[in-house]
Amino acid sequence: MASNMRKNTRQVRVGRVLIGGGAPVSVQSMANTDTLDISATTAQVRRLKEAGCDIVRVSIYDEECAKTIRAIKESVDIPIVADIHFDYKLAILAAKSGADKLRINPGNIGSAARVRELALCAKDMGIPIRVGANSGSIKKEFIDKYGGVTAEALVESALEQVSILENSGFTDIVVSIKASDVVKTVESYRMAALKMDYPLHIGVTEAGFGEQGLIKSSIGIGTLLLEGIGDTLRVSLTGDPVHEVRAGREILRSIGMLPCGLELISCPTCARCKVDLESICRQLYEKTRDITKPLCVAVMGCAVNGPGEASHADLGVACGKGEGLIFVRGVQLKKVKENEIVKTLVDIIKSQ
Numbered sequence: 001m002a003s004n005m006r007k008n009t010r011q012v013r014v015g016r017v018l019i020g021g022g023a024p025v026s027v028q029s030m031a032n033t034d035t036l037d038i039s040a041t042t043a044q045v046r047r048l049k050e051a052g053c054d055i056v057r058v059s060i061y062d063e064e065c066a067k068t069i070r071a072i073k074e075s076v077d078i079p080i081v082a083d084i085h086f087d088y089k090l091a092i093l094a095a096k097s098g099a100d101k102l103r104i105n106p107g108n109i110g111s112a113a114r115v116r117e118l119a120l121c122a123k124d125m126g127i128p129i130r131v132g133a134n135s136g137s138i139k140k141e142f143i144d145k146y147g148g149v150t151a152e153a154l155v156e157s158a159l160e161q162v163s164i165l166e167n168s169g170f171t172d173i174v175v176s177i178k179a180s181d182v183v184k185t186v187e188s189y190r191m192a193a194l195k196m197d198y199p200l201h202i203g204v205t206e207a208g209f210g211e212q213g214l215i216k217s218s219i220g221i222g223t224l225l226l227e228g229i230g231d232t233l234r235v236s237l238t239g240d241p242v243h244e245v246r247a248g249r250e251i252l253r254s255i256g257m258l259p260c261g262l263e264l265i266s267c268p269t270c271a272r273c274k275v276d277l278e279s280i281c282r283q284l285y286e287k288t289r290d291i292t293k294p295l296c297v298a299v300m301g302c303a304v305n306g307p308g309e310a311s312h313a314d315l316g317v318a319c320g321k322g323e324g325l326i327f328v329r330g331v332q333l334k335k336v337k338e339n340e341i342v343k344t345l346v347d348i349i350k351s352q
C-alpha cells in the first residue's frame, strides 16, 4: 500500500483527529456559509461530516464570528479549524472559544511579542497552528529573490512562517504550500518534504470548477500521496464543499489509502451494451455513495467481458438485453430485469 512508503512526519492532534506520524491521511474541507449564521453553518458542517469529512475549517472575520465557534462546536461532532487573516486577537479569541486548530500566518500579525502571545495561547489550549505559503499571497521579497513565484520561493516563504513560530517556542505546526499550478504544487511539496518534518496539508489551491478542478486536484494530490508526501488534504473546488470531501475520499480510495467505502467499477459501454448502463450506474452511485463498507461492485454492459470482470468484484452485474446477471463473490446468483438491477444490488450491498 502507498501508505507504507509515507514520509515520517511529526504528529499533531486536531480534536480527536491525528495528523502526521503515520496517522491515516485525513480529509478536510471548508464551510462556505456565513460563519455567523450558526444554523446554516452547523447544517453544512453536518453534511460534510456525513460525506466523510474529518476536519472542517470556518472563516473567522470578526469577534462575533470567533465567538460563534463555541456554539458551532456544541452542535457538531467534528474538529473545527478557525481560519484567520492578520488579526492575532481574533486568533486568540477563536482558540479560547474552542477552535481545535488555527490557520494563520504569523508573518502577517506583526511584532514578535504578538506572535509569542498567540503561540502561548495555542500552547495553553493544546491546539496546533497551520502556517503556509500560497502562490497568491507570497511576499515580494521572495518573488524578487527567485525571479517569480517559484517552488523555491513558496517553500522559503513557508519556512519563514515556521521559523517565526519556532522562535516563540511553538512547534505544534502543520504546513501547507499551495499553488494553483499542479506542477508547481508538486515541486513545492517535494522540496518541503526534504526540508522539514512537520506534517503537510496538501492540495492544489483554487483548483477551479467541475472537471478541471477535480483533475488538477487529483493529479496534484494523488502524485504527492503516491510519493509518500502529505498527511492531510483538501480538494479545493468552487461550489458545494461536500463535493470536495467526496473527491478527497475518492482520491484516497483510488490509491488504496482509504480502507473503507464502496468502489464502483463500470465499463465505458459500446455497441454490445443493450441496457441504459449510465442510468444504472448513476442510480447505484447515488444510493451507495455514503456507504462505508469496503466492497467492490462491478457494473458491466454485456456478456463479453462482463461476467469475468463482475466475478472478480465482491458483487456485480453483467448485463444482457434488458436484463442483468447478478454475481456475488464469483457465484452467479440470479437474472433480473433491467429495472430491478439497482434495487437488487443495493439490497445485496446492505445485507453484506
Ligand code: SF4
Residues within 6 Å of the ligand: 267, 268, 269, 270, 271, 272, 273, 300, 301, 302, 303, 304, 305, 306
Ligand atoms: S463490457 Fe461489454 S458493453 Fe462494456 S465495453 Fe466491454 S464489450 Fe462493451
